[in-house]
Amino acid sequence: MWRRLTSLSHLRQIRRADELKICQAFCTDITKPPVEAESHYRRNSPFVAFVLGGPGSGKGTQCLKIAETFGFEHIGAGDLLRKEMYSGSENGDMIQKLMKEGSIAPSEVTVKLIKKAIESAENRKFLIDGFPRSEENRMAYERIVGAEPNFVLFFDCPEEVMVKRVLNRNEGRVDDNEHTVKERLKVYKGTTLPVVNHYAKKGKLYKFLLTDKFMQVDGTGTQEEIFERVVDITDTLQKQVIGIEDVECAVEKYMRM
Ligand SMILES: Nc1ncnc2c1ncn2[C@@H]1O[C@H](COP(=O)(O)OP(=O)(O)O)[C@@H](O)[C@H]1O
Ligand SMILES: O=c1ccn([C@@H]2O[C@H](COP(=O)(O)OP(=O)(O)O)[C@@H](O)[C@H]2O)c(=O)[nH]1
Ligand SMILES: [Mg+2]
Structure with missing residues (x-):
């Protein structure tokens, strides 16, 4: 029941800020957290990966597989906006x-929907x-949610492949047409790629270069081939997440010092 996820760096921060609360918690009953500590983890410790790429690059497809394999909650920003x-x-x-x-929709609208989805999961x-x-x-998210993502996956797909896929997607979307896809590509190149560069500079970006080296149907590799590469990275990055039991050990050690 009390198995919340947190990262080591976060643990260092909460040690200082919440040292007293945590010590009290463990001095009384180490099997159950007090409501306060529980809500602290729930509010402040989500493990977040952003998934970026142009329209039709395969973000949604890979997210479904990652979510299923690694137990992530998949929040599609476009899906939230369509629902709204x-x-x-x-x-x-x-x-x-x-x-x-x-x-692009106003940041406040999108971030509010994302924040709500995080808080209600x-x-x-x-x-x-x-x-x-x-x-x-990006800045609105960091300001409103108060955190940066743990890592960012980026699907770098050739433009002609993305256009072909969007035009064949057939989900009845208002934006999957020739005119809108041209505009979306302009926005992607001019406005979204700077975000990708930002995370690359911060060392948080994991890029999947989808070139024709796989020689598959559309030249980028099948969904499964791409996922095999995604699994390796996600698995490694997942190891940054530690369970609350590890926090328990760390705090006990700290208290003994
Ligand atoms: N590796 C792939 N090979 C061929 N088709 C793909 C591949 N990945 C996704 N697709 C298809 O391309 C379309 C766009 O994929 P999607 O995951 O919705 O992209 P995005 O979310 O980046 O717009 C979908 O119809 C999907 O089934
Ligand atoms: O953070 C976001 C995500 C999506 N959109 C809007 O929703 C559309 C579709 O986004 P989605 O991610 O569903 O498209 P995809 O890239 O998967 O084809 C975009 O072109 C934007 O108009 C937005 O304004 N902000
Ligand atoms: Mg999508």
Whole structure:
């Protein structure tokens, strides 16, 4: 029951800030956290991976596989916006207009939806698919959620493959058409790639270069071949996550010192 996920660096931070609370918790009953400590972990320790790439690069497809294999909660930013659009909310018309144009929705709207999805999930590991799409999106997320992602996966797919896939996707989306895909590619190259560069500089980016070296149907590798590469990286990065039992040991050691 009390198995929340946190990272070592986070543990160092909470040691200072919440040292007293944690010590009290472990002095009384180490098998159950106090409500306060539990909610601290729930609120502040989600393990987050952003998944970026152009329209049709295969983000959603790979996210479904990663979520299933590694137990992540998959949050599709576009899916949240589409749900909001069809929910009859006051933002519905505005979202629909921006999507049809291939533009990006206001950061406050998207970040609010993502934050709500994170807070309402039982899971503490999240894949945030298709976000942030701009530096402004990124900064708004970091300001509102108060954290950076743990790592970022980036699918670098040839443009002609992305266009072909989007036009064949057939999900009845308002933006999967020739005109909008051109606009989305412009936005991707001009506005989303700077976000990719930002995380590359920070050493948080894991890039999957989908070239024609696999010589598959569309030249980038099958979904399974790509996933094999994704698994290796995700598995390694997952090891950064430690269970609460490890925190328990660490705190006990700390208390003995
Ligand atoms: N490796 C692949 N090879 C061929 N088709 C793919 C591959 N990955 C995804 N697709 C297909 O391409 C389309 C776009 O994929 P999707 O995952 O929705 O991309 P994104 O979320 O990046 O827009 C979908 O119809 C999907 O089934
Ligand atoms: O953070 C986001 C994610 C999506 N969108 C909008 O939703 C559309 C579809 O996004 P989605 O991620 O579903 O598309 P994909 O890249 O998967 O084809 C985008 O073109 C944008 O108009 C947005 O404004 N902000
Ligand atoms: Mg998608």
